[in-house]
Amino acid sequence: MFRTLFAALSLLAMPAIAEEVTTFTLDNGMDVVVIEDHRAPVVVHMVWYRRGSADEPLGQSGVAHFLEHLLFKATDNMSSGELSEVVAANGGSDNAFTSYDYTAYYQRVAADRLPLMMQMEADRMVNLRLSAADIATERDVILEERNMRVENNPSALAREQMMAAQYLNHRYGVPVIGWKHEMESLELEDALSFYDLYYSPNNAVLVVAGDVDPNEVRTLADQYYGVIPPEENLPERLRAEEPPQTAARRLTFVDPRVSQPYLARSYLAPERDSGDQRKAAALVYLAEMLGGSPFSSALGTALQFDAQLAVYTGAGYDADKLDDTTFTLSVAPAEGVALSAVEAAMDAAIADFLASEVDPNRLESIRTQLRAGQIYARDNVEGLANRYGAALSQGLTVQDVQDWPAVLEAVTAEDIKAVAAEVLDPKRSVTMWVAASEGELK
């Protein structure tokens, strides 16, 4: 095991590689993305289904996430929990996650274990065998998960109310984990009907990232996934669209467990669209400029440095959605500063920003950071895998993902001014005050 430094270096000598991506589609319609990273003998194997909580039937909120839990139960070929046990016995880890637009399953394991992962993942795509007992205990588990994430967390409860106010008609207004009263009534047939229709190869994206050869992945994918027949009755993905918002909405949320009053503002905003990501790219810059860093953003400078009005300022823009997304601002007032005062200061800072030219130094600094972000991202192959899986589940193409850095790079001051004027429209806003008591709202 002892060798000299020079032997070590010659052994490790490797050509500089960029992110190497290969894509293809199986005969049954399953899309495949292979991302090569040969630095370590590890593979991330993921299957993404193009359905999430925003695709659930009315009255069954939470069923997509409930089904995600149930996919770890028995199949015709595996006992309950066996998949995770096999992954662990092979030194790997596995999990799953559900969002508005997708449900995804993944394992991270030694690269030579890929065939076994595919065998098991393909098995549970079609052979799930649920019992009444599974439903009863696992429903208790998701209710405890909701308790932990939401009921015990006043900020999460407030966020649910805000999203419900933001989306009048679109399912993004319903929480991913589900409304509690609907979760309590989820039954076996609800989970199974979602499963039978949507867990199909022609509704799925396979992402394999790590120390793999794309040709071998293709052979394996054909062997394990290619034999599953497509769902002929897969419905078109139709969702109720959000109507134009023509009146500002306001709400107050009071919970004695709130320690720090704050205000949150959201505006409906365009998301990344296939072949048309320019507005979304400009919104990424706008979020940085308004609230990215407390030291340099418009809100941070005005509310935390020029005046000591806030202990926190921030802006967020979720570019990755299938349908209209949100651009959000949040501010926590300093001790002794009223929410009304801090909101007035926030609105003044926004007005100043809209009335001024974009600072060219800030613009170039953000451009540099976004470019560097692409380099740092290559250190995390699982992050790259998530990028492709999410994008392909949200109506984007591989080309869109690969174009995105260039689209970000090309954003101009004029683009930012234009999206700011379009999105930061008071009539399209929702504003929420959060406090521990009615008194704090004054």
Added chain:
Amino acid sequence: MIRLIAAFVFGLNAIAANADVAIQELTTPSGINVWLVEEHSIPFVALEINFVGGTALDEDGKRGATNLMMALIEEGSGDMIAQEFQAAREALAATYEFDSYDDGVTISAKFLTENRDQAVALLAQAINQPRFDQDAIDRVRGQVLANIASSAKNPNRIAGEAFYSAAFGDHPYGSDDSGTVETVNALTQDDMFTAHRNALVRSRAYVSVVGDIDAEAVGPMVDQLLAGLPEDGPALPDHVDFGLTGGVTVVPFDTPQSVALFGQAGLKRDDEDFFAAYILNTILGGNGPQSILMEEVREKRGLTYGIYSYLVPKDHAEMWLGSVASANERMVETLDVVMDQWSRVATVGVSQEELDAAKTYLTGEYPLRFDSNQAIAGIMVGMQVEGLPVDYVIHRNDYINAVTLDDVNRVAREILDPEALHFVVVGQPVGLETTE
């Protein structure tokens, strides 16, 4: 001049595949030890520094000083005030993170090859010449006070506060290292310079570097960052025994789900039984869905979303902890199951099958950790802090495999003690009361 002490190539045997990680152990011209892995395929460097000592070095009456000080390192240095410093950092697209915990303060940095010299110079300025301007102190103090207020209403933080204060009393481990409203409000600029002088000292610094850089360049880089710091700091705190005895403490808090933090005395990282205990904990509650506690509490009964146990060998105390959250109406049943399993494992032990499965998992999972520059930098600095040699990476799986069923079950008998297990429960748990 770099003195090369040793360079190893480790073949990390993932189940069948091989990863080669070449760790070079270097000494810089000024005498600081550094572990380096060269990885030239991505043009950036990940750097990790850990100064042992941490918030446990807070002086009497100055609780929160180290925490506030580390939060201020990025708030101005040299001739740059906070906003100027951050503008310079953003223009370089470098990231610097400064943090503190009870046994150490940490610096994590990432910077690009293309502007490495400037990014290192700016970081060196932050480390060696912090300004601690009064307006920055006041601004960040406001953020710390907001965090303290938030902890007072967070069930998990309330549980931790109650548990650690009862376990460790006046020892630094017995209080939240953010400080109290009173101590934080009383902190001065002088206190910040003192905390900086005490916590960031060369003899307690551990450094790892991974990425697009070679051994020749690493020595001067690390010296630029650290050579100007004082050599040594104040004495570290004494060892403290875990002071809680078996029982239940209920902290009433109006929320629908109770949270429980539970634990007993543990064992030191260098204890000869550590690996046996580590495997035992993996089986008991360390390995997510495969653990006994997860199977009994979640899978069979649906009482929680997650339950975990942890071995916590701190620098000056040792604990074996666990945590779980259940609806107020179901917490009593949850704790009964935990007690039953803790007792059963202590008396009956685990099976050969459970031990084999845990070993396969642990030995298979270990090589998979070395999959990114940042991960490797973090692992290497952690090894140095724990006093492990470079070649531990080669032998670690042998240590795991050498543990026998007798070892594990002897440790279970000797250390796991249901009578000593103390539960702090925050919420409105139905039917549960504080014991005498």
